[in-house]
Amino acid sequence: MKTLYRLALLLAFGLTVIGCKKAAYLTDDGLHKAEVNLSTYDYLAAHPAGMFDTLLLVIDHFKLKDEINKAKTFWAPSDYSVNRYFKQKADSVKFVDENAQYSFDQFLSEIPIDSVRAYIYNDAPYDLATASTAYTAIKNASNISGFVYHRQKQPKPLWSSGPVYNLYYVKIRGEADQISPDGIVTVKEDDMADMRVYCQTTGIKTASGTTLNILANTHTFVGDFTPRILTGPKIVEAGSTLTFNYDLSIKYDAAGYTGTTVNVLLPRLARFYGVESGAIPALIGKDITYYAVQPDGTLNANSTANAPGHWFDASGKTCSWGKDARIVSELATATMTFNILQYPGQTTVGSTYTVRQSLVYKSKTKGDLNAVFVFNIKIK
Incomplete structure (x- = not known):
């Protein structure tokens, strides 16, 4: 039974094609739905490869389990993302003393809770189906401004005759980048490029009512969204x-x-x-x-x-x-x-x-x- 349960979880992840929504072009029988019979927290905890174990330590530290379960949308960073930020913080300490120790408890104590809530949205479900090619402003649980989401058209793939889009979670830096309907991103010459985080999986519907989008492993948790120079030099x-x-x-x-x-x-x-x-x-x-x-x-x-x-x-x-x-x-x-x-x-x-x-x-x-x-x- 345990093996079947793990296989069911793997299938649930498999229903969400990496980088794109489960769409009609996959089969001729309409849209596929990635719905799981687990709460958001339990779904993350049950991942067969333990992909969110470190993230759950952060959630537990801040007692955000109920908020995660009640959220309309959660842009979930993987353990790779959390560990990347931990390494970034640890390296900043070791820059001046290579023998210095930096514990995970210290790391947790230095994360502002508002930075974690920037991944939580209570107003509406957001996924590839609701996204536009243009930026759409969204309001997170921390009321930190400058976050948007959108879908970007990809070059025509060999395996599909229809258009393919990827979902991005974005923090605007300076002036918003210009995104054409064809997927071309234009950054003003003297401006910074927006922090655009690719979603490797999108549109998981949990039993507690959350739309779950999994951010790319290359994302740096919190660090990618740390306030930077917005006015430019x-x-x-x-x-x-x-x-x-x-x-x-x-x-x-x-x-x-x-x-x-x-x-x-x-x-x-x-x-x-x-x-x-x-x-x-x-x-x-x-x-x-x-x-x-x-x-x-x-x-x-x-x-x-x-x-x-x-x-x-x-x-x-x-x-x-x-x-x-x-x-x-x-x-x-x-x-x-x-x-x-x-x-x-x-x-x-x-x-x-x-x-x-x-x-x-x-x-x-x-x-x-x-x-x-x-x-x-x-x-x-």
């Missing part, structure tokens, strides 16, 4: 120098290495360099050199934090981790994201710290092209 191009000037704020923290992230505006940087956006990460360390810019304008190519990255003192000069350190900025080249953190207890509320870094591209036709990133950081 001030950009000045003068000859062979392009400057991005950011005004940031970080809440004072006496105990943790906390801060914010900044995404490089790759389309703008690529136009300045005269290369394709996708080529830039691979050029860093080769044709592009990462520097700290000292207050006197000299360049320091030696990383004093996790490479490529630098610790800065109160004057904006590079230093080592320790009593003089105030701000660290490290570049994650895979995502082209600056991680900017404070040294716990060594910043001052009300103070502004200015740090500068640059990416210098050795162009074969234009010589050295210097992209400077200026971070003016206000401690609140």
